[in-house]
Amino acid sequence: MDTERDTAADIALIQRISAVPTILQLLCETTGLGFAAVARVTDEAWTACAVLDRVGFGLQPGSTLELTTTFCQGICRTRTPVIFDHASTDADFRDHPTPKLYGFESYISVPIIRRDGSVFGTICGLDPKPVPLRGGKVLPVLTLFAELVAAQLEIEERLDASRTALLDAEAMGALREQFIAVLGHDLRNPLAAVSAGVTLLARRPQDDRTPAILGRMRQSCRRMAALVDDILDFARGRLGGGIAVRRDLVALAAPLHEVVDELRSVHPTRDIRAEIALPDPVRCDPRRIAQLLSNLLANALTHGAPDRPVRVTARGTAGGLTLAVANEGPPIPPGTRARLFQPFSRDADGPRAGLGLGLYIAAEIARSHGGTLGVVSDAAGTAFTLDLPPG
Structure with a gap:
């Protein structure tokens, strides 16, 4: 070809x-x-x-x-x-x-x-x-x-060559503008929450409301930290030839269960069903695979039908790994599907919960492991599947 x-x-x-x-x-x-x-x-x-x-x-x-x-x-x-x-x-x-x-x-x-x-x-x-x-x-x-x-x-x-360089420069300029606009929007709210919390605590003696205010501030700080991590991973993926990973032979079941439990605590009303069967070690970077699962699961909870379960399955495959996250709900439109794994790709009409880097970073993590991240979306639902080859 x-x-x-x-x-x-x-x-x-x-x-x-x-x-x-x-x-x-x-x-x-x-x-x-x-x-x-x-x-x-x-x-x-x-x-x-x-x-x-x-x-x-x-x-x-x-x-x-x-x-x-x-x-x-x-x-x-x-x-x-x-x-x-x-x-x-x-x-x-x-x-x-x-x-x-x-x-x-x-x-x-x-x-x-x-x-x-x-x-x-x-x-x-x-x-x-x-x-x-x-x-x-x-x-x-x-x-x-x-x-x-x-x-x-x-x-x-x-x-x-000149036309290509010009198009690349224009694309990079548009990317920078989009990056600055999105980053400004998404960091403004958590920064405002932290600022308001600090101001409120400074004006009043500590009482029974203080723990709740501090809790919101901690949540905002975690949100900003996550945004910064996404920005750094994005920069590594775009400029550094991919996200760096360490491929060790590890027991992966526990880190994956931790991600599921964390998302359950954040979304207590949602039905998250996990079937993680990994009796043998997997050669991978457990922190990065956990990050990938967190991004996929958060995406499924955001876009899936709220009254239907989200399913997480993980299976060992001859020394490799198959990890899938599936949700029910409307299929992803073809135009959106074509740019799912591009940076800053998110539904303009949907919840603005992040920079739109989650799926891009997940795909980069898969690529850095020598694996693939694919998606199937139809009337039955949407499923993202990670396939990692044997180490």
């Missing part, structure tokens, strides 16, 4: 060079050849990128030829042009299978060499009838055309 995308990009690159059609037309008119093309030549294939066909040769942009049936493999390897006027009478080419296979008598091909020394492919022309090509200015002119195409390729590639 990557090769197909690269080839399509090469064709598009040549198609964007406005001088190429004129070059092919001049090639045919100055030589008398009926077919001319610019081709991308790789170790695997010959692919036409631009074509002028006046003799019904049958190729068009995107057409491919078996590389071994052409002259171009040798041309690109030796960086030497091939030229002949009349294959049937030429001592070097009358027994060559290529002219007979494709039915041409006259042929010229020159490599297109970039400034860095790499070979893009060839510019070539041919005709089923003999055409005088050797001698004169045909080869120097075609060599000049090849150099012109190579120069234009470099210009287009630089333009592509």
Whole structure:
């Protein structure tokens, strides 16, 4: 698939060079050849990128030829042009299978060499009838055309790089703005709660309300600490090549049960059902896997049907781990599902309980363990599943 995308990009690159059609037309008119093309030549294939066909040769942009049936493999390897006027009478080419296979008598091909020394492919022309090509200015002119195409390729590639850099800069700018806006919104409330609590305690002697005020302040502090942790994990994931993990052989059941118990205490009215069967140690970072479960479970409690249970299942799989969190409720819309694991992705109409980094961080934790985090969402509900390979 990557090769197909690269080839399509090469064709598009040549198609964007406005001088190429004129070059092919001049090639045919100055030589008398009926077919001319610019081709991308790789170790695997010959692919036409631009074509002028006046003799019904049958190729068009995107057409491919078996590389071994052409002259171009040798041309690109030796960086030497091939030229002949009349294959049937030429001592070097009358027994060559290529002219007979494709039915041409006259042929010229020159490599297109970039400034860095790499070979893009060839510019070539041919005709089923003999055409005088050797001698004169045909080869120097075609060599000049090849150099012109190579120069234009470099210009287009630089333009592509500039466009990509500009888009990346614009995306990063939008990300920064979104980051600042979201962070400002989500830290404002807990900071205000702490500030109000401190002010209230400073104005009144301690009484039976003091523990409740202190409890709210502690909760706000924990919330801010969690936001800061999310920010740091986000920065590590985006800038540091992934979230760092330590993969030790550990008994994972207890840390997972702790996460479930913690979320049960925060949501005492919700039905959280856990089936954690991990009799054998799992090679992972237990703190990070607990963080992943906490993020998934909090997400399920936020978006799942409040009167239906949320289910947590964990199973050991031949030294690996399968961990799933499922909730009932409306399915995730396809548009939302496509960006679930992107940073700052959350429902604008839903509860604004965080930075929208939870699922992104969960996916990064999975990736750092060499595992995957997937989601299935339909009318029956939504399930996130972590699969970790054996250590």
